Amino acid sequence: MKEMRTHTWIDDEIDRLDQELKRDIELGSLSNEELRLKWTGRKQGLLKSAFDEMMTRATTVEEKRAVGQSFNLLKASVENRIAIGEVSRSQRGMLDVTLPGTSQRLGAEHPLIRTSAEIVSVFQRLGYSVALGPEVETDFYNFESLNFPPNHPARDTQDTLVIAAQDAKPLRDRLLLRTHTSPVQIRSMIDGPPPLRLVIPGKVHRNEAADATHSPVFHQVEGLCVDTNITFSDLKGTLDHAMKALFGSSVKTRFFPSFFPFTEPSAAVQISCIFCGGKGCRKCKHSGWIELLGCGMVDPAVFQAVDQRRIELGREHAYDTGKISGFAFGMGVDRIAMMKYGISDIGLLYSGDMRFLEQFA
Numbered sequence: 001m002k003e004m005r006t007h008t009w010i011d012d013e014i015d016r017l018d019q020e021l022k023r024d025i026e027l028g029s030l031s032n033e034e035l036r037l038k039w040t041g042r043k044q045g046l047l048k049s050a051f052d053e054m055m056t057r058a059t060t061v062e063e064k065r066a067v068g069q070s071f072n073l074l075k076a077s078v079e080n081r082i083a084i085g086e087v088s089r090s091q092r093g094m095l096d097v098t099l100p101g102t103s104q105r106l107g108a109e110h111p112l113i114r115t116s117a118e119i120v121s122v123f124q125r126l127g128y129s130v131a132l133g134p135e136v137e138t139d140f141y142n143f144e145s146l147n148f149p150p151n152h153p154a155r156d157t158q159d160t161l162v163i164a165a166q167d168a169k170p171l172r173d174r175l176l177l178r179t180h181t182s183p184v185q186i187r188s189m190i191d192g193p194p195p196l197r198l199v200i201p202g203k204v205h206r207n208e209a210a211d212a213t214h215s216p217v218f219h220q221v222e223g224l225c226v227d228t229n230i231t232f233s234d235l236k237g238t239l240d241h242a243m244k245a246l247f248g249s250s251v252k253t254r255f256f257p258s259f260f261p262f263t264e265p266s267a268a269v270q271i272s273c274i275f276c277g278g279k280g281c282r283k284c285k286h287s288g289w290i291e292l293l294g295c296g297m298v299d300p301a302v303f304q305a306v307d308q309r310r311i312e313l314g315r316e317h318a319y320d321t322g323k324i325s326g327f328a329f330g331m332g333v334d335r336i337a338m339m340k341y342g343i344s345d346i347g348l349l350y351s352g353d354m355r356f357l358e359q360f361a
């Protein structure tokens, strides 16, 4: 026959806790969170300390089992009652439906992302596809394959942030933060044969002190076109069109000789000053022109490095310098965004200051 359970000190204690919880809920002076903390908090909750005390007081195995069972029941009901208590409290008038609601503020696209997307779409309309690559890059992709040999002074033009403790690796495998988006040119060519028309947006890093026009992190949009019979005129026509699409059809472009290890010949592109129309002003240092990007014809040494890697990976020889040619260009998104929106300090783009960002909503 089943033994009748008699009322014990355990039941008294549980009843006492039960009453106290009831009072706490009805009083309504504690929020749900505070109630939970007070009662079910893992370290200092009332349930935990009462349980510990009762377990110490219980002397027999039966008593300990009874304490455990009663507590399990109590604990399960506490959460429920706290939740229900909240509903009934709000029904008692704590919810005033005539008050204005809590407004959810809608985010807006960051000016850098917006500018980058705008540049990308100009090239997408010309049939370019978007390619992306990693921000943590190897020395091989960021420098060596782009014809910056180890120790070559051209490396000094892109002061680099490197990942620590990699001396055991061969130089070409060491990791760094990419200093430009050009390594994605290499990755894309190793991935697939020509023809290629790619536009490559992304974040890049350089070891530079921050001032009004420099930031150690900034953004670029890169372009790459590889096919048969691609000439410097194609490059000029493409960029002239792109600058007109971005800044207005009255903008003019001009090309100056420049140097990049991975393009030959290389050029710097200037546009007629969008502020004064070319007459000369403070923004263009009274020259009438603003330098905006670097470009050039892909250096045959780059095609050779790509093909060598393709062969190592068991892919076919696809970048025969006798048959194909190409052009590449790269531009700074931050500077273009600053020009477009009249931003005088690049740091604002990275500050996360809502008073600045709100203006773009």
Ligand code: PHE
Pocket: 179, 180, 181, 182, 222, 223, 260, 263, 294, 295, 296, 328, 329, 330, 331
């Ligand atoms: N990667 C170069 C830079 O960051 C820009 C560039 C890209 C120049 C492509 C030529 C061709 O300075």
